[in-house]
Amino acid sequence: MTVETSAAAPQGRSNRYLKAGLALTAAALATSALGFLYTPYSPTQVDLVHRLARPTLDHLFGTDRFGRDVLSRVLAGGWRSLTLGFGATGLGLAIGLPVALATGYFRGAVDQIVMRFVDALLSIPTLVFALLIIVGLGPGQLQAILALGVASSPKFVRIVRSAVLAAADEDYVTAAKARGEHALYIQYGELLPNVWPPIIVEASINVGFALMGGAALSYLGLGTQPPFADWGVMINEAQQYISVSFWPLLGPALAICLSIVGFNLFGEGLRDRLHLKASLRDV
Amino acid sequence: MSEPIIEIEDLTVSFFAGGQRYPALKDLAVTLHESETVGLVGESGSGKSTALFAIMNYLPANAVVESGAIRYRGRNLLNADRRTLDGIRGRRLAMVYQDPGTALNPALTVGRQIAEVLERHLGLDERRARERTLELLRTVELDEPERTYAAYPHQLSGGMRQRAVIAMALSCEPDVLLMDEPTTALDVIVQAKVLELVRALRRKVRAAILFVSHDLGAVAEIADRIGVLYAGELMELGPAERILRHSRNPYTRGLIAAVPRIAGRAELHGIPGTASREPTRFSRCVFAERCEFAAELCRTARPPFAAVSAAPHRSRCHFATDPALFAARPLHAIAKSADAADSHRPPVLLEVAALSVDYRRSGGFLSFGKRGVVRAVREVSFQLPQERVLAIVGESGSGKSTIARTILRLEAKVGGRVLFRGEDVFALDAARLRRFRRNAQIVFQNPTSSLNPKKTVLELVGRPLRLDGTSAQERRERVRAVLDSVGLGDGFLERYPQQLSGGEKQRIALARAFVTEPQLVILDEPTTSLDVSVQATIIELLLAQKQHLRCAYLFISHNLAVVRQVADEVIVMRGGAVQEAGPAARIYEAPAHPYTQALLAAVPPLPLPAEV
Numbered sequence: 001m002t003v004e005t006s007a008a009a010p011q012g013r014s015n016r017y018l019k020a021g022l023a024l025t026a027a028a029l030a031t032s033a034l035g036f037l038y039t040p041y042s043p044t045q046v047d048l049v050h051r052l053a054r055p056t057l058d059h060l061f062g063t064d065r066f067g068r069d070v071l072s073r074v075l076a077g078g079w080r081s082l083t084l085g086f087g088a089t090g091l092g093l094a095i096g097l098p099v100a101l102a103t104g105y106f107r108g109a110v111d112q113i114v115m116r117f118v119d120a121l122l123s124i125p126t127l128v129f130a131l132l133i134i135v136g137l138g139p140g141q142l143q144a145i146l147a148l149g150v151a152s153s154p155k156f157v158r159i160v161r162s163a164v165l166a167a168a169d170e171d172y173v174t175a176a177k178a179r180g181e182h183a184l185y186i187q188y189g190e191l192l193p194n195v196w197p198p199i200i201v202e203a204s205i206n207v208g209f210a211l212m213g214g215a216a217l218s219y220l221g222l223g224t225q226p227p228f229a230d231w232g233v234m235i236n237e238a239q240q241y242i243s244v245s246f247w248p249l250l251g252p253a254l255a256i257c258l259s260i261v262g263f264n265l266f267g268e269g270l271r272d273r274l275h276l277k278a279s280l281r282d283v
Numbered sequence: 284m285s286e287p288i289i290e291i292e293d294l295t296v297s298f299f300a301g302g303q304r305y306p307a308l309k310d311l312a313v314t315l316h317e318s319e320t321v322g323l324v325g326e327s328g329s330g331k332s333t334a335l336f337a338i339m340n341y342l343p344a345n346a347v348v349e350s351g352a353i354r355y356r357g358r359n360l361l362n363a364d365r366r367t368l369d370g371i372r373g374r375r376l377a378m379v380y381q382d383p384g385t386a387l388n389p390a391l392t393v394g395r396q397i398a399e400v401l402e403r404h405l406g407l408d409e410r411r412a413r414e415r416t417l418e419l420l421r422t423v424e425l426d427e428p429e430r431t432y433a434a435y436p437h438q439l440s441g442g443m444r445q446r447a448v449i450a451m452a453l454s455c456e457p458d459v460l461l462m463d464e465p466t467t468a469l470d471v472i473v474q475a476k477v478l479e480l481v482r483a484l485r486r487k488v489r490a491a492i493l494f495v496s497h498d499l500g501a502v503a504e505i506a507d508r509i510g511v512l513y514a515g516e517l518m519e520l521g522p523a524e525r526i527l528r529h530s531r532n533p534y535t536r537g538l539i540a541a542v543p544r545i546a547g548r549a550e551l552h553g554i555p556g557t558a559s560r561e562p563t564r565f566s567r568c569v570f571a572e573r574c575e576f577a578a579e580l581c582r583t584a585r586p587p588f589a590a591v592s593a594a595p596h597r598s599r600c601h602f603a604t605d606p607a608l609f610a611a612r613p614l615h616a617i618a619k620s621a622d623a624a625d626s627h628r629p630p631v632l633l634e635v636a637a638l639s640v641d642y643r644r645s646g647g648f649l650s651f652g653k654r655g656v657v658r659a660v661r662e663v664s665f666q667l668p669q670e671r672v673l674a675i676v677g678e679s680g681s682g683k684s685t686i687a688r689t690i691l692r693l694e695a696k697v698g699g700r701v702l703f704r705g706e707d708v709f710a711l712d713a714a715r716l717r718r719f720r721r722n723a724q725i726v727f728q729n730p731t732s733s734l735n736p737k738k739t740v741l742e743l744v745g746r747p748l749r750l751d752g753t754s755a756q757e758r759r760e761r762v763r764a765v766l767d768s769v770g771l772g773d774g775f776l777e778r779y780p781q782q783l784s785g786g787e788k789q790r791i792a793l794a795r796a797f798v799t800e801p802q803l804v805i806l807d808e809p810t811t812s813l814d815v816s817v818q819a820t821i822i823e824l825l826l827a828q829k830q831h832l833r834c835a836y837l838f839i840s841h842n843l844a845v846v847r848q849v850a851d852e853v854i855v856m857r858g859g860a861v862q863e864a865g866p867a868a869r870i871y872e873a874p875a876h877p878y879t880q881a882l883l884a885a886v887p888p889l890p891l892p893a894e895v
Contacts, residue, residue, distance in 0.1 A: 170732045171727040171728075171732040171733035172734055174727070174733075175725065175733050177693055178693060178725050179747055180717055193735070194737055
């Protein structure tokens, strides 16, 4: 048993963040899961009589320009937005992790060259980077995932590599080399388990970011294509009629905001709880 | 005796974490008089730093002083207001920290830092402050005070920095100097010189000194009185001579028996087990579970801190005044025992011939002008026969660890050869290299760093066997057997390193090295990060395992007393080159090289205890 001497104050904050983040994240996941099973109306059912209606008991979030029920569309579109968030983050990790482990473990000239390249990529704002890629790939949901995933990978390289660098100085790595372990085992068997904390934190924050990026791409017409709807597409459609009625905007905007806030709070809370240093974004 | 300057009265401190209360210090009572040096000795977790920080009122935010008082000339510092404290702290009470590297501001010259204290606290003008600073630098025996005045901290050696820190602490002519392990971060020779300085200061300044250390030898060198702390409890307090030679406390006696001595090889006696951290430990004797004299009474009642003789000598032990008990088990085996005289020389296992290794200061790919090559090891040659122990002794930066890493091909050499059983280690093919890696193991100084925190003991110790393709069933059996041989039971198999104490972790690291039954084990400062009582048990274990496995050790250490206990042959290194080499008995009894003589002279000679 050891006596922890860390001050108690941030613990309370991290707990509040974690709880709020978990609740919002769970709500976002539940919302999109519910969308598969049940929606009050068909998300594509057109009702030209009740176009751009205010919220009523029949339509809790009102209706859009074709009279479609906004709540049903928020529920049904959720999984597309979340898939974007998780997919892009997963892809970013899949690219970033191996690069970070290899450069952090081997160091030397290759590390220097790769990292200068990564620094160059990091100088481009992630969303602009994603836009550049999607211009090459063409619009679509899958393309948006690819673009956002590739665009967020340099960030993962940076953060994971610094954790790897610290861990690689530990004697258990030298001991593994002295045992004649394969370099891949040392990277994935010895180092990776010790760099998970910053990865999880960064990933959860990145899900929130990719949600927003995905919504932005969809809003620009480069992500999910109509008639399929995700929250970004809905915001795009709704904003054209914002001077007539802002109600259709409210549902998807709330859904996306709360999800992003949720993933961010979860990540921040986790970071405080795990006593990690600030992530790249705070620097 | 004169009026006490500092009186610590029944000080009890607890830490709070996660809603739990962890008592750290219980009823500590010590007084400090003018011109007196009191040494507080304790192993990790003994509460010695907590006591110091309580005096300075620098306890962390989650610490609470539950009861007691700390009086400075009669005034209780614990309920003093901020302004009173500011007038006392730093001016009347000055602190010297363990690490002189972080105690000085790297952006200011040493002289400026000290002069600034004088200008601010004593209101001296610039010229007077400078004069006084130079005087202080002379007091701490720094050569060329003018040059030191103008130097930045990084331009000074560790020992000079510590002297500068002491000079700064002395600047306001404090009544009390609090020293927190001031010699621990220093090399042996420098350590001896700083101790000499502390001793000299007692004559030059009138300040009382409270010297806190884990090193009984260092404390014995300078203290008038010694207090022994264990698990938050003051176990014994009395004149140094009484404590060191006539101790009436089983823990103190255990500690004395555990200190390796440079005078000769002796059977070391470690104290089994680890210090209790249980919050309820103060309702009984805190040492009961490790004590060889423990009786039922010790497990149920807290011993009083009772006087044991006419001299102010107190001990917290139910049996402190029962001389029969201590006489029945005298402090044995501290007397010198002969080195194993052995003319028979077994065949050579490891041969290092004219080995040279460079240390490349890597500046990175785009850094200019910072790159440099330093020769870390220069043409070092030695032979290690089978089943023998060769020790490489040297201060930090002597290249001794680099040799260890190079032998295992973890570092590239620039010249020379490493032969293991006649085969050139650097020319082995893949299969032979694999066999070499089973046959030559390494154990590091810091067991926390050498064990992956995310793996269980079974995974950690079993991993070398897994590389050989041993089945899971057999692995488990062999890990169990090797854990048993290092004194750990089955209960450890599924534990993670953070659930273990430092000594247990080092045993796990040793088990991992022994599990492949190697012929060579390289031990790189294997006991340096451990408490003295634990260090002795690890040395006992190492010697037993050597008999059992019939392996050879390459033992790397800066601690000459520890090396004395294990080594057959000794190499003394400095600046990457061998200064002297020979049989241990010859090196210790008739050192030929001046550097070896200086090293040996620097080890504090702990007085032998008198039998009670």
